Amino acid sequence: MGSGLMPRLKLGFHISIFIIGFISVILHILFSPDPLVSTTKFTIHSNLIVSFTFLFSGIVLMQGKNEGTMLEFFKNCSLIYMAVNLLTYHFLLTSGGEYAGVHVITNFTVHYLIPCMVFINWLLFEVKKKYHYRYIFYWVFYPLLYTIVSSIRGLIDGFYPYFFLNPNGQIPVGVGSYTNVFLFMVAFLFVFVILGFLLIMGNRLVLLINNKREA
Template sequence: MAGLLSKGTRKHMKVSLHLLIALTGLISVLLHILYSPAPFASMTKFTIHANLFITLTFSVSAVTMLFKRTESKLLDFCKNASLIYILVGLLTYHFLLSSGGTYTGPRIITNFTLHYLIPVLVLLNWMMFEEKKSYHYKYVVYWLGFPVLYCAVSLIRGLFDGFYPYFFLNPHGTIPAGVGSYTNVTLFIIGFAFVFSIFGFLLIITYKAILSYKKSS
């Protein structure tokens, strides 16, 4: 791609894709919550939080490029985090949660955009436009910060109002309502942390492989 397009064309395409991701994310989140029969429950979902994180990240990145400024290390960090979060969210929804409910009206579309379209667009952006840089493996731990914080806040809030956004975070009841104990909740959180870590390691290993190939070619 880099050899086929001019630097200016690549930048315009990158900005356009960033704006598409940000606008799609923002509109989808708003409509998904607005048309939800339980707006509060919708607002607590990790998919909503991850897509808001992506919307903010790609909006800031697009504005940064439009003003011809260099993207910061924090933006690079957030873009990589976005890729990890949304891909894990896609897999979790598709294989664990998609059979748990049905959608009507606009939420049929927003469910698709939030869980499938935006992950594909974020992955496409990473493949086509993002500079491949070397990252230390310690970044895997940093990228875990947001998911772990999300789980902690969800559990603390559940202690007060009894609501948990996902069955695997609910220590009460049995599947499909909950998992029966805090021990089981902890095991689920450790399992998800492992999945997030694997994606982080794979991302760093992929970067190293790409950079190594470029040096040797």
């Protein structure tokens, strides 16, 4: 593949992720039965993070500049957050409601298509680097903050964005106790940590393979 083709493909893929992700988020909110509730979802927040990360990355690529540490950080966050979105929705939330019309499409894009595109981008286009394990804790900071803020808000006004953060009522409304909420939070934190670990190991494995090829 020509040396000029790969950067163009990367740029096109970045812009595609931004356009599809951003439009999907807007439509997903607008066509939601309760748009205000939709804006509280981690799925929406993380897809916006992904959209703007790849927008800014695309702008940097068009300028012919190298991506800085901050963009690399958000791209790694994007990969981990999208993996959690896909896994959480597929295994915990798919039975939570029925969708119709445009919402069917946006529900698919924010939970499945964008996560797959972000993974493909990492696999094909991103330069692999050797990250220290402490980066895992940087990557999980926002999800942890989101969970804490959502729980505090729930204590104040009784609203919880997800059933597994709600100590009141039984599944599918809530999980029955603060102990169960805490266990869910620990489980999710564990998933984020494992995914961060896998990302670090994936980078190192690709670097090792490339080094052996060049040797």
